[in-house]
Amino acid sequence: MKQESAAQNTPPASPSPSPHPQDDSDPQALWIFGYGSLVWRPDFAYSDSRVGFVRGYSRRFWQGDTFHRGSDKMPGRVVTLLEDCEGCTWGVVYQVRGEQVNEALKYLNVREAVLGGYDTKEVTFYPQDSPDQPLKALAYVATPQNPGYLGPAPEKAIATQILACRGFSGHNLEYLLRLADFMQLCGPQAQDEHLAAIVDAVGTMLPCFCPTEQALALV
Numbered sequence: 144m145k146q147e148s149a150a151q152n153t154p155p156a157s158p159s160p161s162p163h164p165q166d167d168s169d170p171q172a173l174w175i176f177g178y179g180s181l182v183w184r185p186d187f188a189y190s191d192s193r194v195g196f197v198r199g200y201s202r203r204f205w206q207g208d209t210f211h212r213g214s215d216k217m218p219g220r221v222v223t224l225l226e227d228c229e230g231c232t233w234g235v236v237y238q239v240r241g242e243q244v245n246e247a248l249k250y251l252n253v254r255e256a257v258l259g260g261y262d263t264k265e266v267t268f269y270p271q272d273s274p275d276q277p278l279k280a281l282a283y284v285a286t287p288q289n290p291g292y293l294g295p296a297p298e299k300a301i302a303t304q305i306l307a308c309r310g311f312s313g314h315n316l317e318y319l320l321r322l323a324d325f326m327q328l329c330g331p332q333a334q335d336e337h338l339a340a341i342v343d344a345v346g347t348m349l350p351c352f353c354p355t356e357q358a359l360a361l362v
């Protein structure tokens with residue numbers, strides 16, 4: 144799915160800029176890309192962060208979650224990255240250095256891999272402020288092979304599932320709205336039609352899903 148942000152933020156036409164995989168002063172330094180709950184709750188120590196995007200991927204609420212935002216009986220829906228040659232996904236990279244590297248990886252292995260079914264993948268990240276200086280980053284991606292993968296569904300069905308689920312980290316609606324808030328902060332060039340369609344569907348259903356005071360209690 145083509146999104147304007149890819150065109151607007153495409154790095155200048157030139158021999159593909161060599162990404163700066165590591166910080167010369169600290170070869171152990173590592174950038175970690177967040178595009179779901181990691182954009183608002185990294186919960187690990189880091190030394191630097193940048194807002195920007197990765198190209199060639201679209202974000203989708205196609206991963207089931209039976210721990211953080213759902214349960215075994217009512218799995219919630221959280222995001223993963225879908226390979227899409229015309230895709231562009233906005234998020235945040237966090238730079239971890241020195242001891243932070245192992246601490247972050249140990250923490251994320253439990254949160255993302257053990258509890259969430261995510262694998263790691265190297266992506267190229269384009270900082271919003273310097274898209275001509277991309278950097279390599281580690282992303283956690285839930286592939287269709289993981290047992291929690293739910294795959295595509297109509298956005299209205301995804302919205303219904305999100306409205307009905309909660310887990311140990313909170314309601315699935317909070318997860319959706321915090322991600323929508325992040326995208327608002329990125330500015331008009333950051334578009335995510337899939338996310339926006341689910342938020343719109345939630346907005347039309349929320350009033351009849353539960354009375355106002357209950358809706359406020361959901362988040």
Ligand SMILES: N[C@@H](CCC(=O)N[C@@H](CS)C(=O)NCC(=O)O)C(=O)O
Nearest residue numbers: 177178179180181211221259283312
């Ligand atoms: N890997 C993605 C998605 C990660 C994600 O949202 N994982 C969920 C489910 S495993 C999570 O950690 N949730 C914590 C929360 O919902 O607060 C990211 O970079 O943000």
